[in-house]
Amino acid sequence: MRWLLLPARAALLLSLVPWAAHAAVPTVEVSGTSIIGTTQASADNVTVEFFGGIPFAQPPIGELRFASPVEVDSLGVSTFNATAFGAPCVQPDVDGVSEDCLTLNVYRPSESLLSNETLAPVMLWIYGGGFAGGVTSVYTANNIIAQSVLRETPVLYVSINYRVGPFGFPQGTEAGQLGAVNLGLRDQLAAISWVQKHISAFGGDPTKITLFGQSAGSISIGHLLLNAGLENYGVRGVIMESGSAGTLPLFNASRRDLLWDAFAANVSTCAGVLRGSTFPCLRNASASDLLTSWESAISVFPDPFLFVPVLDGPTGLIPDLPSTQLAAGGIPKIPFIAGTVLDEGTAFVPQQLASITDLFNFVLDAVSPYPQTLTTPVQEDVVALLGLYSGDPDSDLDGSPFGTGNETFGAGAQYKLAAAMFGDMAFQAPRRAWMQAAAAAGVPAYGYLFADQNAAAADPSLGVHHGAEVPYVYEFSYVGAANPDSGLVARAMVDYWVSFVASGTPNDGKGLARTVWPQYESDNQVPIQFDTTNLTSGSSNGTFATIPDDYRAAPVSLLNSKAADFNQ
Ligand SMILES: *[C@@H]1O[C@H](CO)[C@@H](O)[C@H](O)[C@H]1NC(C)=O
Ligand SMILES: *[C@@H]1O[C@H](CO)[C@@H](O)[C@H](O)[C@H]1NC(C)=O
Ligand SMILES: *[C@@H]1O[C@H](CO)[C@@H](O)[C@H](O)[C@H]1NC(C)=O
Numbered sequence: 001m002r003w004l005l006l007p008a009r010a011a012l013l014l015s016l017v018p019w020a021a022h023a024a025v026p027t028v029e030v031s032g033t034s035i036i037g038t039t040q041a042s043a044d045n046v047t048v049e050f051f052g053g054i055p056f057a058q059p060p061i062g063e064l065r066f067a068s069p070v071e072v073d074s075l076g077v078s079t080f081n082a083t084a085f086g087a088p089c090v091q092p093d094v095d096g097v098s099e100d101c102l103t104l105n106v107y108r109p110s111e112s113l114l115s116n117e118t119l120a121p122v123m124l125w126i127y128g129g130g131f132a133g134g135v136t137s138v139y140t141a142n143n144i145i146a147q148s149v150l151r152e153t154p155v156l157y158v159s160i161n162y163r164v165g166p167f168g169f170p171q172g173t174e175a176g177q178l179g180a181v182n183l184g185l186r187d188q189l190a191a192i193s194w195v196q197k198h199i200s201a202f203g204g205d206p207t208k209i210t211l212f213g214q215s216a217g218s219i220s221i222g223h224l225l226l227n228a229g230l231e232n233y234g235v236r237g238v239i240m241e242s243g244s245a246g247t248l249p250l251f252n253a254s255r256r257d258l259l260w261d262a263f264a265a266n267v268s269t270c271a272g273v274l275r276g277s278t279f280p281c282l283r284n285a286s287a288s289d290l291l292t293s294w295e296s297a298i299s300v301f302p303d304p305f306l307f308v309p310v311l312d313g314p315t316g317l318i319p320d321l322p323s324t325q326l327a328a329g330g331i332p333k334i335p336f337i338a339g340t341v342l343d344e345g346t347a348f349v350p351q352q353l354a355s356i357t358d359l360f361n362f363v364l365d366a367v368s369p370y371p372q373t374l375t376t377p378v379q380e381d382v383v384a385l386l387g388l389y390s391g392d393p394d395s396d397l398d399g400s401p402f403g404t405g406n407e408t409f410g411a412g413a414q415y416k417l418a419a420a421m422f423g424d425m426a427f428q429a430p431r432r433a434w435m436q437a438a439a440a441a442g443v444p445a446y447g448y449l450f451a452d453q454n455a456a457a458a459d460p461s462l463g464v465h466h467g468a469e470v471p472y473v474y475e476f477s478y479v480g481a482a483n484p485d486s487g488l489v490a491r492a493m494v495d496y497w498v499s500f501v502a503s504g505t506p507n508d509g510k511g512l513a514r515t516v517w518p519q520y521e522s523d524n525q526v527p528i529q530f531d532t533t534n535l536t537s538g539s540s541n542g543t544f545a546t547i548p549d550d551y552r553a554a555p556v557s558l559l560n561s562k563a564a565d566f567n568q
C-alpha cells in the first residue's frame with residue numbers, strides 16, 4: 001500500500017516506536033514528522049481517522065501579530081501528537097482560545113477504505129461567524145466521510161482556523177498603509193497552500209480541492225475566488241452557503257479610523273497612543289487586553305460588523321467592489337454551488353423595529369460604518385427599494401419569515417419587512433447576481449434555496465434562519481432522528497455536496513436516487529429547493545422541486561443594479 005512504500009514510514013514501522021504494534025493508530029509522514037492521529041467510529045460503522053491541530057503557519061504572535069501569516073512546511077519535530085483540535089483563535093465567549101491558532105484538521109476514511117491507487121478528492125471547510133468568531137471542533141465530519149465511503153466516492157475533509165476580529169481584520173489608515181488588512185483571508189490562503197503541498201501524504205488529491213463554507217466562510221470564498229487565483233492552489237470547485245463577496249459592504253481601511261482609535265485607546269497599556277502609531281504598542285499588549293477592548297468596541301459601536309474585510313488596493317486581495325469585478329467579467333471558470341436559506345435576514349434584524357425611521361436607521365447602520373453618512377444615492381435607493389415591497393403585511397413579499405401571513409410574533413411593525421429587505425440585500429441579491437454572471441460566462445453553477453420548515457428555530461419569529469442548513473450538511477443522523485423526512489433531505493444534500501467534490505457535478509448518480517440538479521443557465525435560472533414538500537412519504541428518494549429564480553424580482557433587481565451604491 002502506498003503509505004508503506006514511503007521510506008520514512010517504512011523505517012518507522014520497523015523501528016520500536018511503541019504504537020507501531022497497533023496498526024489502528026493512524027500515522028502520516030509530513031516533511032520528516034510523524035503526525036499521529038486518532039481513530040473514531042462514525043455513524044454507519046465506517047471508521048474515520050482524525051488528525052487535529054496541525055500548524056500550517058507560524059504562531060501569529062509577537063512581531064507576527066497583525067502580520068501576514070508565515071507558512072510552515074516543516075513541524076520541526078519527529079512526532080506530532082494530532083489527536084485533538086488546536087485552540088480556537090481569540091474571540092469573545094469561547095473557552096480555551098489562543099492567539100497561537102493557525103492550525104488545521106484532517107478527517108479521512110480509515111486507510112483500508114481508501115483506494116491504494118488513486119488519491120481521494122478533498123473538501124476544505126472555512127467556518128462562518130461574522131469574521132468575529134468560529135470554532136472548527138463544532139463541525140465534525142464523521143457523517144460526511146462515512147457517506148462518502150458508502151456511496152463509493154471517498155473524500156478527505158479539512159477544516160481550518162483563521163484569525164478573526166482585530167487580530168485577523170485590523171482597520172484604520174495605519175493598518176491600510178502597512179498592508180496589515182484582510183489577514184484572516186491570507187490565513188485561509190496559507191492553509192489552502194499547506195493542503196495543496198501536503199494532503200497527498202494523507203491520501204488526498206492536491207489537484208482536486210473543493211472549498212466550502214457558510215456565512216463569513218462563504219463570503220471569504222467569494223473574495224478568494226475573485227482575486228486569489230484559486231486554480232493555482234488546486235481548487236477545482238467551491239460551495240458557498242449563504243454568503244457572497246458582496247454580502248458585507250466594502251470600504252477602504254481608513255473608513256474605520258474611529259473604530260481603531262477607540263480600540264487602541266481602550267487597551268489599558270496603550271491608552272495614550274496616537275492614530276498612525278498604534279501598532280508597536282498593540283503588538284506588545286496582552287491578547288486578553290485586546291480581547292477586552294474588542295468586546296467593549298462591540299458594545300459601543302452600532303455597526304453589526306466591525307472587524308471585516310476591506311478594499312486594499314490594486315495589489316491587494318480585494319482590489320475592487322465585487323459587483324464591479326463581476327460586471328467586468330471577473331468570474332473565474334471554477335464550478336460552484338451557491339445557495340441561501342429562506343429567511344436569511346431574520347437573525348440580523350432587531351425585533352423592535354417599529355417605524356419606517358427605525359427601519360431606515362437600521363439599514364444605514366448595516367450599510368455604512370460609524371459615523372454613518374447618508375449619501376444621496378443610498379438614501380434614494382432605500383426609498384425606491386421600500387416602494388418595491390408591497391407594504392401589505394399579509395404579502396409574502398414583505399414579511400420574513402415568509403409564508404407567515406399577518407402573524408407579527410409580537411415584534412415591531414417593521415420587523416418582517418426589515419428582515420425581508422436585509423435578507424435580499426445581503427444574501428439573495430448577491431447570490432442571484434453571482435449566478436447570473438457565472439451563467440453568462442459559461443461557468444458551471446448550481447443554485448439552491450434551503451426552505452425546510454422543520455429546520456426553523458424554536459423561536460418562530462426567525463423562520464428558516466441564517467445557518468439553518470448547517471446541521472443538514474454535518475449531522476444528518478441527528479436531523480433524521482428528529483424528523484425522518486428532513487433526515488432524507490439532509491442525506492440528499494450530503495450526496496449532492498460529496499458528488500460535487502468527487503466529480504465536479506452534484507449529479508454523479510451515486511448514493512440516494514435524487515432529483516437531477518439543473519445547471520444554472522441564462523435561459524434556465526432554476527435553483528433546487530431543499531425541503532420535504534416534494535418527497536414521497538416512505539420513499540428513500542431525494543425528490544425536490546426546482547424553482548424559477550425570480551422571487552422578489554423587483555427589489556432584487558434594484559439592489560443588483562445599485563450594488564455599487566451599497567458598496568457591494
Ligand atoms: C453497525 O454495526 C452494528 C453492530 O455490529 C449493527 O447493529 C448495525 O446494523 C451496523 N450499522 C450499519 C449501518 O451497518
Ligand atoms: C496526545 O494528546 C492528548 C491530549 O491532547 C493526550 O491525551 C495524549 O496522551 C497525547 N498522546 C501522546 C502520545 O503524547
Ligand atoms: C489497500 O491495501 C491494504 C494493504 O495491502 C489492504 O488491506 C486494503 O484492503 C487495500 N485497500 C483497497 C481499497 O484495496
Ligand SMILES: *[C@@H]1O[C@H](CO)[C@@H](O)[C@H](O)[C@H]1NC(C)=O
Nearest residue numbers: 251252253254311312313314
Ligand atoms: C480608497 O483608496 C483608494 C486608493 O488606495 C482611492 O483611490 C479611493 O478613492 C479610496 N476610496 C475611498 C472611498 O476613500
Ligand SMILES: *[C@@H]1O[C@H](CO)[C@@H](O)[C@H](O)[C@H]1NC(C)=O
Nearest residue numbers: 265266267268271293296300
Ligand atoms: C474601555 O471602554 C469601556 C466601555 O466604553 C470603558 O468602560 C472602559 O473604561 C474603557 N477602558 C479603557 C482602558 O479605556
Ligand SMILES: *[C@@H]1O[C@H](CO)[C@@H](O)[C@H](O)[C@H]1NC(C)=O
Nearest residue numbers: 269279280281282283284285
Ligand atoms: C512593552 O511592554 C513592556 C511591559 O509591559 C514595556 O516595558 C515596554 O515599554 C513596552 N514596549 C512598547 C513598545 O510599548
Ligand SMILES: *[C@@H]1O[C@H](CO)[C@@H](O)[C@H](O)[C@H]1NC(C)=O
Nearest residue numbers: 393394403404405406407408
Ligand atoms: C390574520 O389573518 C387571518 C386569516 O389569514 C384572519 O382571520 C385574521 O383576522 C387576521 N388578523 C389580523 C389581525 O388581521
Ligand SMILES: *[C@@H]1O[C@H](CO)[C@@H](O)[C@H](O)[C@H]1NC(C)=O
Nearest residue numbers: 529533534535544545546547
Ligand atoms: C413540489 O414543490 C413545489 C414548490 O414548493 C410545489 O409547488 C409543488 O406543489 C410540490 N409538488 C408536490 C407533488 O408536492
Ligand SMILES: *[C@@H]1O[C@H](CO)[C@@H](O)[C@H](O)[C@H]1NC(C)=O
Nearest residue numbers: 513514536538539540541542
Ligand atoms: C426512486 O428512484 C428510483 C430511481 O430513480 C425509481 O426507480 C423509483 O421508482 C423511485 N421510487 C419512488 C418510491 O419514488
